[in-house]
Amino acid sequence: MLRPGLIWLSKQDWAEQGARAAGVERLLVRRFVAGDTRADALSVAAGLSQTADDVLGANAKFSFLGEAVTDPAEAEQAVAEYCALAAAIGDAPELDARMGVKPTLLGLGISYQTAEHGLLTIVETAAEHGVRVELDMEASDTVDATLELYRAAAARSEWTGVALQSYLRRTPDDAQALIDEGIARVRLVKGAYSEPARIAYSGTGPIRRAYTALLEQLWAAGADVGVATHDPVLHRNARRLARDLPTIGYWEFQMLYGVRPELGLRMRANGERLRMSIPYGERWFPYLMRRIAERPANALFALRAIVGR
Numbered sequence: 001m002l003r004p005g006l007i008w009l010s011k012q013d014w015a016e017q018g019a020r021a022a023g024v025e026r027l028l029v030r031r032f033v034a035g036d037t038r039a040d041a042l043s044v045a046a047g048l049s050q051t052a053d054d055v056l057g058a059n060a061k062f063s064f065l066g067e068a069v070t071d072p073a074e075a076e077q078a079v080a081e082y083c084a085l086a087a088a089i090g091d092a093p094e095l096d097a098r099m100g101v102k103p104t105l106l107g108l109g110i111s112y113q114t115a116e117h118g119l120l121t122i123v124e125t126a127a128e129h130g131v132r133v134e135l136d137m138e139a140s141d142t143v144d145a146t147l148e149l150y151r152a153a154a155a156r157s158e159w160t161g162v163a164l165q166s167y168l169r170r171t172p173d174d175a176q177a178l179i180d181e182g183i184a185r186v187r188l189v190k191g192a193y194s195e196p197a198r199i200a201y202s203g204t205g206p207i208r209r210a211y212t213a214l215l216e217q218l219w220a221a222g223a224d225v226g227v228a229t230h231d232p233v234l235h236r237n238a239r240r241l242a243r244d245l246p247t248i249g250y251w252e253f254q255m256l257y258g259v260r261p262e263l264g265l266r267m268r269a270n271g272e273r274l275r276m277s278i279p280y281g282e283r284w285f286p287y288l289m290r291r292i293a294e295r296p297a298n299a300l301f302a303l304r305a306i307v308g309r
């Protein structure tokens with residue numbers, strides 16, 4: 001019950017204003033968000049990518065925060081920000097970084113054409129700088145359009161990828177279509193939204209099983225996969241499959257900035273490839289609410305801090 005409520009709250013303006021007024025930004029946001037600006041995000045990534053002693057550096061994926069945009073000017077501003085970000089990554093050759101983009105930030109809610117135009121502009125600029133653009137997957141009513149956007153982007157450039165959500169019952173078919181089309185460059189996630197049982201699995205066991213089966217399906221076809229989860233059971237399954245499947249292509253673990261940092265450090269110390277997803281920007285509220293929905297203890301931490309206990 002809590003999770004759907006928190007996802008609903010993430011879309012409410014009054015809740016966002018309340019959170020800002022209560023000082024949640026100071027107390028909780030900085031754990032999960034690099035800062036307001038591109039420079040903040042680049043500086044966090046530079047810290048993570050440095051090698052210290054025998055600990056390997058982590059690579060990065062940047063996300064400019066924002067979603068559900070209805071104003072074309074805001075969508076254009078996001079496109080300009082991503083183009084500037086691609087150039088900044090290109091100017092830092094020591095940094096292995098990608099960019100994660102939300103279709104609804106590019107104006108998918110205005111029209112498909114708005115989002116496609118913005119995405120292709122970003123993809124062309126990013127390709128010039130050798131930066132991969134990955135489409136995030138949002139709520140289930142945007143999946144068809146997001147896959148269509150991905151196909152349009154992949155037709156322009158190989159510096160592209162898309163997230164697939166293992167909680168959706170349709171995902172094995174979507175994965176197979178991408179494999180058949182030769183464009184299976186996938187970030188595999190569990191899924192962060194609130195979806196009805198008709199279309200999505202719920203509960204730890206079914207979602208883990210679906211995730212592992214997808215990993216096997218993708219790797220059996222030699223797909224390029226980011227194993228994007230903090231779940232140690234899935235990490236173990238991934239390592240086992242990677243060892244056993246001869247067809248495996250490029251793969252890496254991916255985690256969110258601020259979530260289980262100690263686990264990330266251990267993985268890096270063990271010599272495993274890790275990419276950290278680093279969000280930045282002022283529109284942090286929906287992102288933060290999804291992180292709280294994944295682990296309500298995060299909210300208790302903030303609440304305790306607010307009431308001073």
Ligand SMILES: Cc1cc2nc3c(=O)[nH]c(=O)nc-3n(C[C@H](O)[C@H](O)[C@H](O)COP(=O)(O)OP(=O)(O)OC[C@H]3O[C@@H](n4cnc5c(N)ncnc54)[C@H](O)[C@@H]3O)c2cc1C
Binds near residue numbers: 298
């Ligand atoms: C790199 C990356 C990109 C993503 N992109 C997308 C996307 O495009 N679309 C989408 O729908 N979802 C995306 N997600 C989110 C994903 O769908 C899950 O909601 C999220 O990863 C939590 O699930 P989990 O796989 O870590 O497993 P869980 O079972 O939720 O978590 C495993 C363990 O990790 C820890 N943990 C997990 N989340 C938190 C948290 N917020 N705070 C503190 N500890 C936590 C807990 O200890 C938990 O026991 C992404 C996740 C990652 C890592």
